[in-house]
Every structure is written in structure tokens, then in C-alpha cells.
Amino acid sequence: MKVKTVCLGVPGKIESIDGDIGAARVGAVAVPVNFMLTPEARPGDFVLVHAGFALKVMDSDAVAEALEIFESVAATRVRMDELYIRLDELAKGMPAVALMEVCGTHTVAIARAGIKARLPKNVNLISGPGCPVCVTPVGEIDMAIELALSGRARLVSFGDMLRVPGSNMNLDAARGRGARIDIVYSPRQALALAERGGEEVVFLAVGFETTAPVIAAVVKAAAAMGLDNFSVLVSHRLIPPALDALLSAASLDGLICPGHVSTVIGWAAYDGVAREHKIPCVVAGFEPVDILESIAMLLEARKTGLAGVANQYSRSVSRWGSPLARQAIDEVFDVADGDWRGLGTIKDSALRLRPEFARFDAAARFRLRARRAPEPEGCRCGEILSGRSAPPDCRLFGAACLPERPVGPCMVSSEGACSAAYLYSEAAG
């Protein structure tokens, strides 16, 4: 059985390809897909689709096998029950362990499947910084709002950015004051708007390594088309440097690493973190069965004292990830230091456009500068994003801070730890 609303990377079976463009079937629906990053893909293959782009050709046999379990309620529950028993055995007599699920999509899947309530008492799951909307600093959100309000450009964004509070308002409120802001499913739609001409179009490029290659592909396409009215406001962040920074400050016993970021960067990308901090890491898929298997793998590693990276999500993740997606990032972006909400400035944790693509940099084009801005008063999103606090530790949680009136970003994004904890709270009785 599948957790709905799991994550915006979904396996699609390719139905047709013509050049870069084609269609893939995701369960019962067909969607248009761009295959620029996976030229080796062929009809019948499974690909991981994110924001309208195929990121990687998956292991089709493994996907088919996994889908057989996930599409059956009975098979899923049998497998989950086996895994809960296995976890109880593994955890028996073990000192308390703190495992971090780095990715917000994992946080939601864990909450929706009610996993925490059934874990052994000494196994504690902590939410991490893997929610792009949440870690974007206030100053960068203010910059987008300033641009949108100035009327100099039409801003195009993924839906989850609209309600993130800036210093004075959010993008939704800016829209109410006349700013032109469009919400899209894929950045390709922003390119299509720019192609019509007549106005400046700026895409708000947030996201981790999963989204960065899609933005890179779009920027390359804009360059090839010679578009001079399209640019991107880049707020990308990179996961491994953030994990390194986080582990330098916090003590954790294992990491559940993000499945779709890893689909792009490969599981070897965590080798350094695992070695440096002597911590076991498991790259996990997003179905509840995947997550339970990953927890079991981490407890086994704990038992044997082995630190290193293991890959539970082999149907999508390989050692080196998706070569062309990585290449697209490298071609278009350089790494730079980046500010993270809750984690401060982290060396080499952000992306900026390379000089040859500098004309697509909206910040330079519209002379925008991110200013440091204070966090909302009383908000503990920073501590929550770095695993130092849990949502209920915050006095605002569920009181002054609610999904309909969010104070901090972790309550805005549906992948945010606070939103997940609030929306999917266990019912008594």
C-alpha cells in the first residue's frame, strides 16, 4: 500500500519518447515528461520523475517487485508486522538510540503510517533539515517578495513557497497587493511563459540536489533558445555539507538519508560524512516498508559497530547516482557558502550560477541582495531543523502556530516537521 502525498519523485513507466519529450505512466495516469537528463531511457523503462523531468532510469525489475508489495494492502501490512517484530528483537537491550530522518518526505511518511507509535521505546526518530522550504532563510524569501512587489518581473514558484513568512509578509500576501506570481508544477511552465515574451519571468529556484538538475536543465534550455527575459532566483542547498555541519554539533546514532536527493548524487556521496562522524547511514525509499527496513539496517549497524553507507533504496539509488543530472548541476552551477535557517552559514552548501550563465541570475539582473533578517519571535524552527528540539517543545506549536496561521516555515510546508506532527497526530482511543 502506498502512502499518498508521499513525495514529488514518483516512478513512472515510459510510454513514449520523441527526442527529449515523452510520456510516462505513473500508476493509473500518464504525464508528460522531459527526458533531457536521461537520454538512455527507453519505452518500458521505469524512471524517477520530479517536477516534469526524468532524473534517473530506475532498476525496472526491482521497481516492479516493490510495486507488487506496495499496491497490496495485505502484503504491506504483513511485511510491516514482520519488520516491527524484527525491530523489537534488534533493539532489545540496546541503549537508547537517536536516528535522524533527514528528509521531510520521510518525516511525513513516518507520521502518516503511524510508525513512531510502534517502534521500540528505545528507538527515537528525530526530524532533520531536509525540507527546502523550511531551510530557506528569511532574507532570501524577502528578496523574492521585494522583486515580486516591485512589478519588474512575473515570479514563478512551486506552491509550497507561497505561504512561508518573510519579514513583513509572505508571497501570497504580495500577490494580494498586485504582485504577479504563478504557481507551477514544473519549471518548464516558467520557460513557456518567458517564451511568450513581453515580460520578465523569474523562477524561484529552491530545493536540494533533486531539484537543482531540473533547474539546470531549464537554464540550459533558456540559453539554447536565446531567451533574454528569463532568469532564476537561486536558493538551492546541498545535503551532504549540511549533514556534516549538523553532526559536528549534535550527537546522533544513525541517519536515514534522503532517497531522491541520493537518486541524483548517489549513495557514495555520504561516505565522507559516515567516516568523519563514525555514523551509519542508510539511503531509504519512501514507502513505510522502506523506512522500517532502513531502521532495521541502522540498528544492525549499531549492533556490529560498523559505520558506513548502506543503500536500502537500490531500485532508484546507485553508487554514483545519475551522471547526467550531476553533470547538469556542475555545468550550470558552482558551489558557494550558504545560509541555512537553524544551521547558520555552511561552507560549500549552496549553488550559484557559473559565470557563463550569469545572465540568468535574477539577483544580479534585478540588483537584489539578501539581507539578514531576524527569525519570528518565539519560533524554534531553527532548533527543530537541526534536531535539537521536537515540534511539541515549541510553545507556539499548535497554539499560536497552526497550519492556517503559520509562524515558522516548519508549519507551512506540508513536509515540515511541525506540519507533519500537527496534521498526523495520533488519535487517542
Next chain:
Amino acid sequence: MRQDAFITLAHGSGGRLAAEFIQRRLAPFFPGLGEMDDAAVLRPTGRDIAFTTDSFVVDPLFFPGGDIGRLAVFGTVNDLAVQGAKPSWLSLAVVAPEGLPLDLFDAVVASVAAAAAEAGVSVVTGDTKVVERSGLNGLLLNTAGIGEMIPGVDLSAARIASDDAIIVSGPVGAHEIAVLGQRHGLGFDNIQSDCAQIAGLAGELAGECGAAVKWMRDPTRGGLATVLNELAVAAKATIDISEGLIPLDPAVRDASEILGLDPLYLACEGRFVAVIARSHSEEALKRLRLRPDGAGAALIGAVTDVGSRHPQVRLLTGFGSRRILRYLASDQQPRIC
């Protein structure tokens, strides 16, 4: 392109052009407008009447399975139907921006007329306004509707008791997914909006089961989850539903996953939720399912703990866990992750 292919401010001016516009483009579709006096005169049969109004905007104006015209008729008709009324009369107000192509306007008007005929209601009064282009994107339609209460129907949250059954009239969420798919160029070819009139189905249920039907509502914005929360509050009760029993088209489920949305919060435009006394729930379900427009009806849960000080909706998930299903915080939008 011909100069007269677009709406101009003059069409709404009250002058000769406006009069011609109404005579040519509206009157032929709506015989109920009659002599075009300043107000319609209605002749109810003497029963209590239900009266409601709603305004409609949608982007895009035409989507798989419907358009703004059908929405505007069915939205109001359905609100009357879930109140236990048989819809009879509608008003129609159209607010259009200057520059709107006239053939688009005509297509919407034709659709309103067809939907009204389908729902068995008569458009008896109307208005058009043209506003400056900057003031409005697309079209705004407003309908008000009047219907007569069906004899023997007694809908009131106060009558809801523990163990009453909760029925939904068909698969949920298709409308919003069809609109979003169209808006974002995803073209889900096998998803049509559920946009339809439910007066026939709800009327039959109310008529046949009488007082055993205690409460009805249509899950439009905010979807099934929001209506169930409204029910919990209205009945001061706990609502227990099972995820596995909720009718959901696999294509809608998978399209929701692609867009990052929860189908339980997606708007429907041709469904209703009904609370029915347990003694009549099987009979009610059977009757609904006999009709083509009720073939997908399902019993999804029950009311418990009436009189509770903490009204809530509990969802028994497919994983066997039980969680609280809350109100929708804000409109769902396609997400990055």
C-alpha cells in the same frame, strides 16, 4: 480578427448595445427570463423554500468534464439539494472583463443553459456587468437558487446519534485534479471532473428514506476531510472513518501523488456526504447504487461519541494506525517535495 469579437465596456453600459447584447446572447437560452421585467415572480406550491447563493471563478474556464457554466449551475443546485430541497429557480449574474472573446462568453452561456436543463431548474432572472480588463481575469458567475423542501425530510445535525452511518455518494477529488491537471498542462487523459447535479440522487435518498437521512452536505472546497470536520462540529461528535472504505479513483489517487496533494482535501463538484440512521444505511446504500450517478456510493464510517466536548474526525489508516483528520489549512498547491 473582427473588432466585434470581444466584449467591451459598452456591452454592460445599459445603452442600446447592452440591450441588443442581452437579447441576442442571453435571452434565447433562457425562456424563463420571460418578459425581462425588473424581477421574476415565482409561484411556489406552498411548501417551505430553501434559498442560497454562490459565486464562481475557475482557471481554466473549461476543463475536462466541465466548465464554469456547469459549475455555477450545479454549485447552487447542489447546495439546495443537500438542504433537502428540490431546486426550481435560479438567478444568473455574469461579470465579464472587457476584451473577453464573445465566443467564449457564448460557450459559457450555452453551458449554463444546458446544465440548467439537466438539473431541471429555470433561470428566471439575470444580470451582466462588464468591468475594466485589469479588474478581473476570466469570468465571474454568480447564481442564486430557490427550491422547495421535499416533504418528510428533516435534516438537522441535532438529530445525529451515535452509530449513525456516514455515506459518500461517489469517488472523491476528481474535480480539483481535473482542473489542476489542465492548468499545469499535465493533461490527465483519464480524469474528468465529477461536476454534476446531485439533486436527483440526493432527492431520491431524502424522499425514500425520509427522516432516516439526518444530514447532508456537498464536499466542495476543502474536500471530504473538511466536510467531515464540519459534521463533527455540527453534531458535537467523533467521526470515525476508514481510509480503505473511501471511494477513490486510482487515476485521481496517482495524479494527487504526482502533484503532492492529499485527495481527501480535494474539491468535488458532484458528490454529497450523508448521515443516515444505522437501521436504514444498507437500504440507502442499495438505492444509491442502483442509479448510475450513485454507483460509486460507499459507507465510509460512523458517528460516535455524540455530545463530545472535543469534536474530531479520526481516520483508520490502511496501516492500521488511527490519526486525526483535520480541517484544510489553505488551498493545496503543487509542491516541490
